[in-house]
Amino acid sequence: MSDGTPGPRPGSEESEPTVRLPSAVATGTAAGAGTAEPGHGATRRIPQQGEPGAVRARRFWSSRRVPAAVTAAAILALGGLFLYDVASVRAGRKAMYWRKKLADELATRHLDDTWIILGASVSAALGLWLLVLALTPGERSVLPMARRGPDAVRAGLDRHAAELVLRDRAMEVSGVRWARAVVKRRRIKLRATSHFRDIDDVRRDLTEAAERAVRQLGLARQPRLTVRLQRAEKGT
Known part of the structure; x- marks a missing residue:
């Protein structure tokens, strides 16, 4: 997680405080976005940008x-x-x-x-x-998170932390041997290899797990997810 120390864009009306959140929030339903997993309790879905009731989350500005x-x-x-x-x-x-x-x-x-x-x-x-x-705002390594209301604390998620979360979720899928995620502002690329099970079944489970993990990150703008899965070479 990253705090909002750079502050809002100069001249903007946003002056609400920022706070550093624990990185564990990004790995669980505490991020507040998406539906809850079975057995993990219920969570309230945060409206995304462009939806009714959504609060626009601006990017963090670098101090330069x-x-x-x-x-x-x-x-x-x-x-x-x-x-x-x-x-x-x-x-x-x-x-x-x-x-x-x-x-x-x-x-x-x-x-x-x-x-x-x-x-x-x-x-x-x-x-x-x-x-x-x-x-330009800068701070490209910090992704703005969704906000519950106008007075809510501004929070940001570090790209590297998001990549680790997605990689760990992908490795939990049965049949996945290796996985790597690249997170950008508008796109997420997830690459993985499978060494057993039918590759179509692995791809379906991997896509579902990745989509669920992306929703649970609680980002203000949901990036487009691309999943690429291939069979691992023998002997590797």
Whole structure:
């Protein structure tokens, strides 16, 4: 489980608190989504996004500390160096060689020069990267979980934890020898191999177990599940 320390998107009205939940919640019916398994007690189903009564769960926003710190440090160092050189010239000293050289190069080189094009491309790519960091939520490793109401605590599930849950549920199916799950925001891919039983029966049981496990994760948006099962090679 992951907490919501990055906070909501800047400028949004969401300011409810976040809390770190135990990872065991994702493996049982305490996640609150889907129907209960026999013998595990009843659970109340949480409406998913787009359904009546559902509360929209927004993605968690990253604090972007490292890019912000690096950018601020670079701008501060470059600006301070230029300011020092300008002040030094105003005080009657000679300008630094690199600044005079830079000014001469910018004044004499044509716009179709290779170094001018390369520098402009790097600057544009850096600016685009900073814009993407500023306008996207980030925290792709945290999946928002469904909420019971507007005042409910915001919770997120770590992708790796979800993958472990799905893998363990798949390994519980009779006939499954190996399994691996890849969880993304909109899609879940589950791959497995079978070493005994009829492969169609194993595929049916594996699909049912995986769908049940996905519902019990309690995610705000149910990803599309893809199950791929093949017979294990002999001798492996």
